[in-house]
Amino acid sequence: MSDDARTRSLQEFLAGPSLITATGSLGAGLNPKDVRLVIHAGGAWSLIDFAQESGRAGRDGKSAKSIVLLNQSRDKCESEFFNYCMSGICRRFTLSSYLDGIGVDCWSGQNELCDICIANNPSENSTHRTEIRNPRQPLFRIGNSGLSNHLQIGTTSLGDQHLSTQQATHAEAARQLVIFKTFLKTLISRCIFCLMEDIPSDIREHTIHGCPYGGQEKLHECIRWKQAQLKLPEKTCWACGNPQWICPDTTPDTCQYRDTTILICYLTGTNDGLYNRVNQQLTVTLPDRNIPNAIKELLSWIAKPEQCFNNRLGHRGVNLAYHSLVELGLLS
Numbered sequence: 519m520s521d522d523a524r525t526r527s528l529q530e531f532l533a534g535p536s537l538i539t540a541t542g543s544l545g546a547g548l549n550p551k552d553v554r555l556v557i558h559a560g561g562a563w564s565l566i567d568f569a570q571e572s573g574r575a576g577r578d579g580k581s582a583k584s585i586v587l588l589n590q591s592r593d594k595c596e597s598e599f600f601n602y603c604m605s606g607i608c609r610r611f612t613l614s615s616y617l618d619g620i621g622v623d624c625w626s627g628q629n630e631l632c633d634i635c636i637a638n639n640p641s642e643n644s645t646h647r648t649e650i651r652n653p654r655q656p657l658f659r660i661g662n663s664g665l666s667n668h669l670q671i672g673t674t675s676l677g678d679q680h681l682s683t684q685q686a687t688h689a690e691a692a693r694q695l696v697i698f699k700t701f702l703k704t705l706i707s708r709c710i711f712c713l714m715e716d717i718p719s720d721i722r723e724h725t726i727h728g729c730p731y732g733g734q735e736k737l738h739e740c741i742r743w744k745q746a747q748l749k750l751p752e753k754t755c756w757a758c759g760n761p762q763w764i765c766p767d768t769t770p771d772t773c774q775y776r777d778t779t780i781l782i783c784y785l786t787g788t789n790d791g792l793y794n795r796v797n798q799q800l801t802v803t804l805p806d807r808n809i810p811n812a813i814k815e816l817l818s819w820i821a822k823p824e825q826c827f828n829n830r831l832g833h834r835g836v837n838l839a840y841h842s843l844v845e846l847g848l849l850s
Contacts, residue, residue, distance in 0.1 A: 553577065554580075554583070556571060556572050556574055556585070557586075558572070558586045560587065563599070565599050565613065566617070567599075568599055568602070568613075588603055601766065604762075604763060606634060607692040607696065608632060608635055609632035610622060611623035691827040691828040694840065695764075697849050698849070702760075702775040705775075708725065709724055709733050710726055710733070711736050712724075713846075713848055714792075726777065736781075736784070740780065743817070747817045748817045748820070748821065750821055757769075758777065758779055759779035760775055760778070761830070761833065764832070779839045780820075780839075786838060786839075787816045790807065794807075796838065799845065804819060805818075805819050819834055820833065820834055822834050827840075
């Protein structure tokens, strides 16, 4: 398109009502007040680009929509944006956490509900909200201290009298899921074995693949254990052991949580004290460690379907891994 044609198209669009087809470069700097709909064909390059593009809509404060048409191949999208689309938790909460470091969900103040919150709360009207006289503070503030002690993520007052039980449950499930995924991503540059064994922080600045304290051997044991006996449910990433709504990657080479959830389950299963403590926190009892073939029984137990974070169908291994990390004080 020539410069003159491009200028003419933009002028016609701004004169409105009209529509325009453009690349993502149109998003930044364009500020018409009455855009009602933005359609992202093929997704956005990143969450920041998505915020710029979708942010063109509704700048007059009125209702607007942003629709993403995403190809499962996602070859032009970074993983953060793809996870945003596939995660199943509040859109507003995920986007504000990423951009601002402060998660603000649809239930904070007089916000319209996103598609996820509408789906999880079908009785709610997205355009007519009951007034919340004392709006909650942002759901949590993320501050990663390098995991020298814990992954520090603040809490919210879920007992607020203006929150329904359903809203409180959904908010807590979203919080748990985000801190779990955030922690798993940090393990790319950390050693989960040393973290779980509480090896002093000044000597554990390495990955498990180069761990000199026994972590590498444990990882190899876990891989052999998994390859020989573990049969994970469908729609589960084999590289990390997470359901695809946590890890949407389909090949080991692209998995961003590689050697995490299943490894955490294995390390829990080989630690008597931790195994027994976590068993008390789960809704389904772990296999008896004293019976013959106890590890094989644990493998079978892990693969059973179960609701995770009160949100989506996953498998028991996800809940085991999460509760193990909480019990160790690595998540708070």
